[in-house]
Amino acid sequence: xxxxxxxxxxxxxxxxxxxxxxxxxxxxxxxxxxxxxxxxxxx
Numbered sequence: 001x002x003x004x005x006x007x008x009x010x011x012x013x014x015x016x017x018x019x020x021x022x023x024x025x026x027x028x029x030x031x032x033x034x035x036x037x038x039x040x041x042x043x
Contacts (some may be wrong), residue, residue: 006014
């Protein structure tokens with residue numbers, strides 16, 4: 001993706017969005033592991 005035309009504010013928003021997406025992936029994986037562990041120990 002070409003970000004040459006972006007101003008400081010747009011680049012800051014893009015960086016925040018990328019960080020948020022990475023954080024979301026980690027949270028989703030943690031929830032999946034938690035649910036799998038609960039199912040394993042309860043059944």
